[in-house]
Amino acid sequence: MIDAPSGLRIDDPAGFAATVSGPCKPVVLRGLCRRWPVVEAGAGGWAALSDYLARLDAGRAGQAFVGAPAIAGRYxxxxxxxxxxxxxxxxxxxQVLDRIGQAAADPSLPSVYMGSLPADDFAPRFADENPIDILPPLARPRLWVGNASRIACHYDxxxxxxxxVAGRRRFTLYPPDAIGDLYVxxxxxxxxxxxISLAAxxxxxxxxYPRFAxxxxxxxxxELEPGDALxxxxxxxxxxxALDPANLLVNYWWDAFAAGPDAPYVTMxxxxIAIAERPAAEREAWRAFFxxxxxxxxxxxxxxxxxxRHGLLGPLADGNYGRIRAIAMKMLRGG
Structure with missing residues (x-):
C-alpha cells in the first residue's frame, strides 16, 4: 500500500480507473478533499461541523449504535x-451529532456511532456542496459519524x-487472500x-486463532488526517x-469494473450451494474448470x-454478456 505518487493528477473517472483502481491495490490520496466546505467547517471544531451538517439535515431517522463507556467504542x-x-x-x-458532542465532552456518557448514511437521503445538498469529480456519477457519498471507535475488521x-472529514482515522488492512488466517x-x-474477522x-x-500471526x-x-482519502x-x-473524541468520514462505493448488473458475490x-459440499475430488475438478x-x-x-470463432467466450461487450445471462437465467428457472 503506497501513497499516490507526488504530482499525480487525476481529473476524471477514466483517469482514476486507469491509475488508481486498475492495479487493485490500496492507495492513499493525501489532501484529496481538503478544500471541501465540510472539511473546512470541521477545522473549526465539532460545534462548527455540527452546525454545517445540521443545516443540511433532512430530518430522517437512521440506526445508531450506542455503546456503554466500558466497551470504549469497540462495537x-x-x-x-x-x-x-x-x-x-x-x-x-x-440528534446523533448532538449526542456525539455530549459524549466527546463527557467520557462517562455512552458513545454513539452512526454509519453508512446515504447523504442524498439524510443531507440532500451534501454532494453538491462537496463534489468529487474523479468517481462515476453513480458513486454517491455516505456519512460515518461517531465518537472514538474501532470498527471490526471486515471487507466490502x-x-x-x-x-x-473530521478526526484522524487509522486503517489496518489485510489482502483478500488472508481470509483463511483471519478466522471470519x-x-x-x-x-x-x-x-468480520474474529481474530483481528x-x-x-x-x-x-493460531493462524492469525x-x-x-x-x-x-x-493513518489519515482530515482532507486525506484512501x-x-x-x-x-x-x-x-476513529482516533479522536468526535469524527466524520465520507465514503463512496461503486464497482469499478462491472460489465453489467450481476455481482461477483452473487456468483460466489x-x-x-452448488459446489461447496460435493466430494473433495469433484470440487477439485470444478476448480480446474473455474x-x-x-x-x-x-x-x-x-x-x-x-x-x-470464440462464440460466447468472445468479449462481453459484443453482446455475450446478455447471451450468457439469458442462458444462466433459463437454467436457474429449470428450463
Missing part, C-alpha cells in the same frame, strides 16, 4: 439480547473511496451487513479506528482459435 459481538455488545437507537443526523464487495465469523449474523479484534496471541505479518497500517479495492479486509453464493473459464491464469480459454 462487536457480546452478551446483549441480540448477540452484540451495544444497543441500537433511531436518531436523526442532528465494492470498491471504496474513504474521505476523512458467520455471514448471516453480522454487526452491520458484512462478516482479539487479544494478541489468542490461542483460539501469518495475517498480522502482512498487515498494512495507515482507495480500497473490493475484498480488502480493513479495521477502522450460488457456487456455495480456473480455465473464469480466472484464466493461462490466458483466454480459446486463444488457440481465431477470435471470430
Amino acid at each position: 462487536d459481538y457480546g452478551d446483549g439480547p441480540d448477540g452484540f455488545n451495544f444497543e441500537r437507537a433511531s436518531l436523526t443526523l442532528a 464487495s465494492f470498491d471504496n473511496l474513504a474521505c476523512v 465469523g458467520p455471514i448471516d449474523h453480522t454487526l452491520a451487513g458484512q462478516p 479484534g482479539a487479544a494478541p496471541d489468542d490461542p483460539r 501469518a495475517a498480522a505479518d502482512r498487515a498494512i497500517v495507515v 482507495y480500497l479495492p473490493k475484498l480488502w479486509w480493513h479495521q477502522v479506528e 453464493m450460488l457456487a456455495m 480456473d480455465h473459464y473464469v480466472f484464466r491464469p493461462g490466458g483466454h480459454p480459446l486463444a488457440h482459435m481465431p477470435a471470430e
Whole structure:
C-alpha cells in the first residue's frame, strides 16, 4: 500500500480507473478533499461541523449504535439480547451529532456511532456542496459519524473511496487472500451487513486463532488526517479506528469494473450451494474448470482459435454478456 505518487493528477473517472483502481491495490490520496466546505467547517471544531451538517439535515431517522463507556467504542459481538455488545437507537443526523458532542465532552456518557448514511437521503445538498469529480456519477457519498471507535475488521464487495472529514482515522488492512488466517465469523449474523474477522479484534496471541500471526505479518497500517482519502479495492479486509473524541468520514462505493448488473458475490453464493459440499475430488475438478473459464491464469480459454470463432467466450461487450445471462437465467428457472 503506497501513497499516490507526488504530482499525480487525476481529473476524471477514466483517469482514476486507469491509475488508481486498475492495479487493485490500496492507495492513499493525501489532501484529496481538503478544500471541501465540510472539511473546512470541521477545522473549526465539532460545534462548527455540527452546525454545517445540521443545516443540511433532512430530518430522517437512521440506526445508531450506542455503546456503554466500558466497551470504549469497540462495537462487536457480546452478551446483549441480540448477540452484540451495544444497543441500537433511531436518531436523526442532528440528534446523533448532538449526542456525539455530549459524549466527546463527557467520557462517562455512552458513545454513539452512526454509519453508512446515504447523504442524498439524510443531507440532500451534501454532494453538491462537496463534489468529487474523479468517481462515476453513480458513486454517491455516505456519512460515518461517531465518537472514538474501532470498527471490526471486515471487507466490502465494492470498491471504496474513504474521505476523512473530521478526526484522524487509522486503517489496518489485510489482502483478500488472508481470509483463511483471519478466522471470519458467520455471514448471516453480522454487526452491520458484512462478516468480520474474529481474530483481528482479539487479544494478541489468542490461542483460539493460531493462524492469525501469518495475517498480522502482512498487515498494512495507515493513518489519515482530515482532507486525506484512501482507495480500497473490493475484498480488502480493513479495521477502522476513529482516533479522536468526535469524527466524520465520507465514503463512496461503486464497482469499478462491472460489465453489467450481476455481482461477483452473487456468483460466489450460488457456487456455495452448488459446489461447496460435493466430494473433495469433484470440487477439485470444478476448480480446474473455474480456473480455465473464469480466472484464466493461462490466458483466454480459446486463444488457440481465431477470435471470430470464440462464440460466447468472445468479449462481453459484443453482446455475450446478455447471451450468457439469458442462458444462466433459463437454467436457474429449470428450463
